[in-house]
Amino acid sequence: MGEQEVATGSGSGRRRLGVMGGTFDPIHHGHLVAASEVASLFHLDEVVFVPTGQPWQKGHKVVSPPEDRYLMTVIATASNPQFSVSRIDIDRPGPTYTIDTLRDLSNLNADADLFFITGADALSQILGWRDASELFSLAHFIGVTRPGHDLTDDGLPEGGVSLVEIPALAISSTDCRARVVKGDPVWYLVPDGVVRYIDKRQLYRGE
Numbered sequence: 001m002g003e004q005e006v007a008t009g010s011g012s013g014r015r016r017l018g019v020m021g022g023t024f025d026p027i028h029h030g031h032l033v034a035a036s037e038v039a040s041l042f043h044l045d046e047v048v049f050v051p052t053g054q055p056w057q058k059g060h061k062v063v064s065p066p067e068d069r070y071l072m073t074v075i076a077t078a079s080n081p082q083f084s085v086s087r088i089d090i091d092r093p094g095p096t097y098t099i100d101t102l103r104d105l106s107n108l109n110a111d112a113d114l115f116f117i118t119g120a121d122a123l124s125q126i127l128g129w130r131d132a133s134e135l136f137s138l139a140h141f142i143g144v145t146r147p148g149h150d151l152t153d154d155g156l157p158e159g160g161v162s163l164v165e166i167p168a169l170a171i172s173s174t175d176c177r178a179r180v181v182k183g184d185p186v187w188y189l190v191p192d193g194v195v196r197y198i199d200k201r202q203l204y205r206g207e
């Protein structure tokens, strides 16, 4: 894709599918704003949220069951007709690698160009991901600003990555979990339905 086509899709006639991968433990407004901003800036037709199955780089941390993270993602995205959620990573056995996510999504969406959305922190780790050099042939990567992290495409293939500034939300899942442990509110950091779901399932209480 040329620069103009990346930005607007002009001339390709193909569907433009955003992919927002994450552990989403829990999903919060930082994730949702990132997806919404990129959808608007890059004229995406849809953004599919893909909760990880087994996030291998978070192996040292306790991660909530995939089904809980999937359901919170469904609850958080349900009201936006442009957003959907995929089970592909939670249904695939073994550790989750983005190379598999993108291969599966491109097989399922042969009519679409893929745009993988990632925060500045994740983007800076990408060269350590499995089959990193192949990732850029399957999707265009869009790195978004995140408070506390430098956004850079140093070392990444030219033309394979776009960097965009989005409204700064200093929210992390780590902080949301810590707040629940302390009994502090997570209202307005995560969608209302996610606050209720965390409470109903008593998530993060034992950490």
Ligand SMILES: Nc1ncnc2c1ncn2[C@@H]1O[C@H](COP(=O)(O)OP(=O)(O)OP(=O)(O)O)[C@@H](O)[C@H]1O
Residues within 6 Å of the ligand: 021, 022, 023, 024, 025, 029, 030, 031, 034, 117, 118, 119, 120, 121, 122, 123, 144, 145, 146, 147, 169, 170, 171, 172, 173, 174, 175
């Ligand atoms: N506040 C935010 N602003 C922009 N991007 C974000 C923000 N929070 C998360 N992201 C991006 O969303 C994707 C999924 O993130 P993830 O589910 O690991 O959330 P997290 O808040 O980083 O979680 P944790 O604190 O548990 O590491 C990553 O690409 C991450 O960089």
Ligand SMILES: O=C(O)c1ccc[n+]([C@@H]2O[C@H](COP(=O)([O-])O)[C@@H](O)[C@H]2O)c1
Residues within 6 Å of the ligand: 020, 021, 022, 023, 024, 050, 052, 055, 057, 058, 096, 097, 098, 099, 122, 128, 129, 130
């Ligand atoms: O492919 C990899 O090796 C790889 C390593 C770490 C993270 N990722 C992906 O990056 C996205 C954000 O991951 P995380 O762990 O920050 O929630 C998510 O889609 C992960 O599957 C991918």
